Amino acid sequence: MTDRNRADERFDEALISSLADESLPPEEAVRAANPSRRAVRCVLIGLSLCGITLKIGWLPYLLPAAGHLLSLLGLRALSRENGWFGTAYGCAWGRAAYFWSWLILLNLPGGAETAETGLWKALSVVYGVLLLIEVFALGRGLSAVRRASGLDASVPAALGLFVWHAVVFVLAVIAPNFTGGTLLVVLFLGSYVMLLRALFSAAAEFEEAEYAIRTAPVRVSDRSLAAAMLIVLAAGLTVTGILCARLPMNWQPLTARSPEAEDAVRELEDLGIPQTVLDDLTEDDLLACRGAERAVVKVSEEESPDGGVIRFTNIGLRMPEDGGEGISCRVILRFEWIEAPRVRGTDCIHLWERGGRDEDCIRGEVGGRLLVDRDGTTYSADYAFLGRQLLSGGVTSFFFSSFTEEAAEIVGEFSPDRQGRRMRGYVSYALTVPEGRNVSEWYNYTHQISRFVYPRTTALSHQRPSSAWVGDRTFRSFYSALQFTP
Amino acid sequence: MDEREIIRLLLARDEAGAEALSRRFSPLMRYIIAPILSDARDREECLNDALLLVWQKIDAYDEGRGSFTAWLTALTRNAALTRARKLRRAAETSDFSETEEEALPETAPEEAVLAAERRRILLDAVASLPKSERDLFWRKYYYCQPTEQIAAEVGLTVRAAEGRLYRIRKKLRKRLGGELE
Numbered sequence: 001m002t003d004r005n006r007a008d009e010r011f012d013e014a015l016i017s018s019l020a021d022e023s024l025p026p027e028e029a030v031r032a033a034n035p036s037r038r039a040v041r042c043v044l045i046g047l048s049l050c051g052i053t054l055k056i057g058w059l060p061y062l063l064p065a066a067g068h069l070l071s072l073l074g075l076r077a078l079s080r081e082n083g084w085f086g087t088a089y090g091c092a093w094g095r096a097a098y099f100w101s102w103l104i105l106l107n108l109p110g111g112a113e114t115a116e117t118g119l120w121k122a123l124s125v126v127y128g129v130l131l132l133i134e135v136f137a138l139g140r141g142l143s144a145v146r147r148a149s150g151l152d153a154s155v156p157a158a159l160g161l162f163v164w165h166a167v168v169f170v171l172a173v174i175a176p177n178f179t180g181g182t183l184l185v186v187l188f189l190g191s192y193v194m195l196l197r198a199l200f201s202a203a204a205e206f207e208e209a210e211y212a213i214r215t216a217p218v219r220v221s222d223r224s225l226a227a228a229m230l231i232v233l234a235a236g237l238t239v240t241g242i243l244c245a246r247l248p249m250n251w252q253p254l255t256a257r258s259p260e261a262e263d264a265v266r267e268l269e270d271l272g273i274p275q276t277v278l279d280d281l282t283e284d285d286l287l288a289c290r291g292a293e294r295a296v297v298k299v300s301e302e303e304s305p306d307g308g309v310i311r312f313t314n315i316g317l318r319m320p321e322d323g324g325e326g327i328s329c330r331v332i333l334r335f336e337w338i339e340a341p342r343v344r345g346t347d348c349i350h351l352w353e354r355g356g357r358d359e360d361c362i363r364g365e366v367g368g369r370l371l372v373d374r375d376g377t378t379y380s381a382d383y384a385f386l387g388r389q390l391l392s393g394g395v396t397s398f399f400f401s402s403f404t405e406e407a408a409e410i411v412g413e414f415s416p417d418r419q420g421r422r423m424r425g426y427v428s429y430a431l432t433v434p435e436g437r438n439v440s441e442w443y444n445y446t447h448q449i450s451r452f453v454y455p456r457t458t459a460l461s462h463q464r465p466s467s468a469w470v471g472d473r474t475f476r477s478f479y480s481a482l483q484f485t486p
Numbered sequence: 487m488d489e490r491e492i493i494r495l496l497l498a499r500d501e502a503g504a505e506a507l508s509r510r511f512s513p514l515m516r517y518i519i520a521p522i523l524s525d526a527r528d529r530e531e532c533l534n535d536a537l538l539l540v541w542q543k544i545d546a547y548d549e550g551r552g553s554f555t556a557w558l559t560a561l562t563r564n565a566a567l568t569r570a571r572k573l574r575r576a577a578e579t580s581d582f583s584e585t586e587e588e589a590l591p592e593t594a595p596e597e598a599v600l601a602a603e604r605r606r607i608l609l610d611a612v613a614s615l616p617k618s619e620r621d622l623f624w625r626k627y628y629y630c631q632p633t634e635q636i637a638a639e640v641g642l643t644v645r646a647a648e649g650r651l652y653r654i655r656k657k658l659r660k661r662l663g664g665e666l667e
Contacts, residue, residue, distance in 0.1 A: 008655060012626075012627070012655070016627050018604055019627055024552040024557055025560055025563075026556075027556060028624070029624035033628075033629045033631070034639070036639075038639070076641075077639070077641060150509055151510075210513075215638045217637060217644070218637070220643065221642045221646050222641030222642070223641075
């Protein structure tokens with residue numbers, strides 16, 4: 001033994017002997033020495049955080065993430081006591097693995113939709129079953145400890161906890177989108193109160209047996225395990241964030257136009273359409289505008305919170321009669337970032353075709369493209385998606401009341417070029433307007449204004465009603481319209 | 487049966503109180519005794535001694551001075567320490583007496599005052615430690631728990647627990663300025 005060790009030993013003995021009188025220990029010392037209170041609290045707080053989720057901001061992700069971690073750490077400590085706790089610990093690992101994967105999945109484009117279908121749907125049921133087994137095993141484990149330490153083995157609160165989870169699980173399986181409005185909100189608030197009561201009662205049942213529980217030694221400290229799990233999650237989110245933050249775009253240098261298209265440009269210039277707009281149109285769109293009798297040009301500008309300025313140039317063309325019913329028109333809706341925005345994630349253009357506005361107007365196929373100037377060269381690309389898409393609503397609620405909407409509307413989605421200047425694009429389509437009616441085309445341009453969007457939401461999916469509250473800090477929509485008498 | 491009812495029965499010398507005390511508090515008392523006495527039979531005998539002491543000394547329990555659990559903790563710990571001392575002495579002299587009170591050396595009043603002062607200084611130094619370190623301190627130096635047990639119960643590796651205890655010792659040494667050495 002070294003001198004230092006001897007000195008430490010003497011000091012330890014001196015400390016123990018200084019505390020060896022018969023006066024009462026401080027209350028904090030009494031509370032401190034407890035084999036399982038810490039672990040049991042972790043488990044019960046973890047269960048409550050997983051059970052009660054509020055759809056506010058990132059709380060539906062943060063609270064259960066903390067809950068899974070706490071459950072895991074708590075059950076790890078209890079797992080050596082008996083097989084039931086060991087089973088619960090195994091289930092906690094399974095649940096944590098699912099939840100971590102789900103959190104990473106939500107950072108992928110379309111992840112939220114994927115999570116509602118196929119394999120992920122099945123896995124979510126497995127997760128629910130694991131949770132039920134975990135809560136059941138927890139109750140049985142507690143009962144076994146109480147029996148072994150001579151206490152009454154019945155654990156009604158633990159049974160209540162299991163029943164609560166079983167009812168919620170059955171409801172989630174048979175009626176995932178059940179709409180019950182205010183009544184359901186009241187029912188669930190009531191059930192949350194019941195859950196909390198069951199948790200507190202279970203804590204009391206544990207408290208009576210807590211000194212009889214042996215905690216398992218650990219090779220990795222709680223802090224290290226929690227840090228490792230958070231690092232895995234952060235790495236998953238970072239990798240998916242870097243790789244999947246943008247839509248794939250195929251930018252190609254702009255090619256020269258045919259003489260026919262140049263003729264169309266001259267023709268349209270004479271009608272007052274700006275040269276900058278005509279330069280951007282595809283050959284097909286230019287040729288589709290030939291013969292126009294009259295043009296209306298509306299220009300407006302908007303400032304984006306991330307520093308950009310966007311200019312909208314909306315053009316309506318009165319086309320010659322084609323012998324059909326109604327008046328033939330052509331619409332070009334163009335945008336251009338005249339001052340570049342700081343964030344270039346995903347943007348989209350979305351034409352409103354519903355809501356009682358000119359629903360009897362007939363819109364033809366949609367064309368259009370995107371352009372950007374880079375190193376003195378103009379590049380063009382197709383939209384990542386351009387056409388009609390069903391914007392179907394899922395559940396939108398603070399708690400559980402919900403509504404569902406469905407509509408196929410014209411949308412164009414893309415990721416702006418990272419470095420280029422004068423990012424711009426347009427959509428164009430034929431429009432047949434009933435006699436005596438005005439053209440009234442409304443649309444919004446949605447721009448991503450925050451680099452960090454979670455769950456991963458594109459500008460287009462942001463148009464859909466969603467159960468996730470993303471808020472106005474991630475996307476900004478600019479409204480624009482073209483109104484004229486054809 | 488709740489704690490208050492158990493105390494009332496014990497004060498009334500009702501044996502149902504003793505039974506309830508044993509049923510409810512034996513796990514706690516066993517937990518306190520276990521790190522101090524290594525032999526299972528000694529531990530059971532110590533538990534019985536401690537339960538008997540509670541029965542005998544319940545009149546001395548003063549609610550105003552602390553909780554019943556704290557009183558029971560102190561009584562059980564001291565019973566275990568006394569038994570451990572007797573066992574050590576018996577190992578040295580091959581003589582162990584169950585009934586004889588340990589012959590403690592006489593403490594001079596002056597020495598008692600100094601010991602109380604040292605204790606006060608130590609508690610002040612402990613109070614200045616962060617909560618997590620105070621918890622480790624009480625486990626190690628009041629409950630005499632082995633580092634392996636402390637590590638398992640607070641979710642640390644043994645090595646990490648040793649490191650923390652080393653740092654606690656270092657801090658206390660510095661704050662006590664050689665007061666205990």
